[in-house]
Amino acid sequence: MARIVMKFGGTSVADIARIRNAARFVRREAEAGHSVIVVVSAMAGETNRLVALCDEAGRPAPALDARGVEYDAVVSSGEQVTSGLLALVMQNQGFRARSWQGWQIPLETDLAHGKARIADIKAEALTEAIDAGEIAVVAGFQGIAPDGRVATLGRGGSDTTAVALAAAVGAERCDIYTDVDGVYTTDPRIHKLARRIDKISFEEMLEMASVGAKVLQTRSVELAMAYKVRVRVLSSFDAPDAPGPGTLICDEEEIVEKKIVSGITPSHDEAKISLLAVQDEPGRAARIFTLLADANINVDMIVQSPSRAPGRANISFTIPEADLDRAVTLLNDAKESLGFSMLQSDRNVVKVSVIGVGMKSHAGVAATMFKTLAERGINIQNISTSEIKISVLIDAQYTELAVRALHQAYGLDRISGAA
């Protein structure tokens, strides 16, 4: 019988009623004869409550707890509680089940508390238990560091736990139960013709996750790609005895009919900064971006254009919106040494990305994008590209219009009447 990993996110285990519902999905797989590992998140809201308590307690001086060990001790308790509760519920339905904390498996991490990476999973005991028919309910998001302390994997870390366990036990697949029934060609709240994608490649999913499709944590997709773990995204709000097909994230080779473009992803978490009349001399741009990199601010979509002032250039780029105030302060404080005359910032922008492995072999994807937007009178401010992605920065007021137009232009619209 195959081993499978099932993961339930916070909204899927928000209270005992939802935990009972999750148990019905687990039951179906167990009764089909599978060896089952279930990975659970903290109950919805619980992690925020625990983080708020830590914040209120205060952040210690780096010399005393630079690694955030105590934060991890507190915050990891959320998943611990859910794992025990789901085990109880499964037992009440007559199943053999037990909870596993990261340190009990053990799931070993590095020392980077609060955002630890998984170093190794000694899955012998866990594998033995599930192959003997016991359902393993694993507290997601955490493991044990070389210092003997609990380490958490960072927000969304339960996805990573699930994929890593699937790789460690050689699971047939890793099912991620969440509050949407799959990955969509674009955000269904923005565009009613968005379609659920049946199969998507790891690479495409990685690009989608990194530009803001919040279905899966980026690291979990990286891990799935590295270990070729087939991941399925499903809704825990579907009927437990007949869940929808969801979206399978798998190797490109498993996808017979490749689409040129798989999805259109708008990301609102962007802000634009323009530095006007920067002295156009070697090393000037490097100093600007080093300053931001040192402050841990990610820069994207850089455009340099000539300024009207002779010997000067305008430099514009995007950064995460959350970092905007900090970046503006940093840059203005260094205005003189960086040598620009004026800083403009803009939160009213959106990054729209077109993603598809088919781009590798098909020319004209970018041309279609630019033409489609131009026809609607939408101005492209900045551009960035990767092998399977083209992103453009536009005025946020055109978000829906751009998404709808591109969705149609690449043939993604749901056929009227289809489910």
Next chain:
Amino acid sequence: MARIVMKFGGTSVADIARIRNAARFVRREAEAGHSVIVVVSAMAGETNRLVALCDEAGRPAPALDARGVEYDAVVSSGEQVTSGLLALVMQNQGFRARSWQGWQIPLETDLAHGKARIADIKAEALTEAIDAGEIAVVAGFQGIAPDGRVATLGRGGSDTTAVALAAAVGAERCDIYTDVDGVYTTDPRIHKLARRIDKISFEEMLEMASVGAKVLQTRSVELAMAYKVRVRVLSSFDAPDAPGPGTLICDEEEIVEKKIVSGITPSHDEAKISLLAVQDEPGRAARIFTLLADANINVDMIVQSPSRAPGRANISFTIPEADLDRAVTLLNDAKESLGFSMLQSDRNVVKVSVIGVGMKSHAGVAATMFKTLAERGINIQNISTSEIKISVLIDAQYTELAVRALHQAYGLDRISGAA
């Protein structure tokens, strides 16, 4: 420098403000140069919340989790959170501090999940840490069982954790910070002339705890007595820089001036059952009490008296009030085989106990008690005694009157004007 253990109960760590307050007490001891272990309970209300979640999840069939392992996994998280938060707060004040979970010490228990007993404490790492000047914040109430799972010690188990750790590291004393400033001669809410006791023997404290003075868990006092751990009860609501003296619980030999009677303890958690006209033949009483013992119901204060019906007797006894309904059902169901004609039950009773090691060497303590109550017209229903305790069962309406009269009769009243 001496090692000391400090324990803070739920109300003393109810929120971050209270945790900061607790930290001030810890700071005082650390700055005095002591090696400090702090044991914490869950934040007030948290254990109840977690127990309610487990209850809602349901109690599994004994075959699947007879030992309550998952209950322990869930409920132990409360103390885990507090330990991390207090460590954070201490670090923020510039101290080196870390949280220790039971499994990290390790504090080893037996397999009796939910009410586990401590089997062994391997305190080497903990001792090394505190002697190197790091404050150890230990999650109370829990350890690790031979099955590799977390086991909790039962309600009030954090007191037991504190005393056991004090014994294991050879602490000079174990300070229990709570919401009262010591052990009193009687309940101050009942009698305003109640006095705080400076020193009380382990034996007396054990009797007081077992008849309902809820300052300390009975098991922790047993443990303190067995390992001669000096325990001090203090209020965390006192000023951290000048706390009151509290009550020292210590060996009888350390108490120079022994009182004949140390305290008067009323217990309302009692109910009386009377079985009328029981056939007075050998083995009849044994069958009654075996029935109750098999149902795990503790019987106390048994009185047998002749019935008016020839060859029959009345048997009356007390049980914990919480078990009354269950006991009544059990007995009535077996009415015919037990051979009684009628069952009467009464919740309106109180057990008043007079406790003092001096009784061992002084006659007349019981006589004083009976005379004092008789003078107030208070009828004694049942009586039980131990070497250092006399308990009487009376009508609950006389509780305050009896306590006041006995308190005065044994010379316990606070001298007017004294603090």
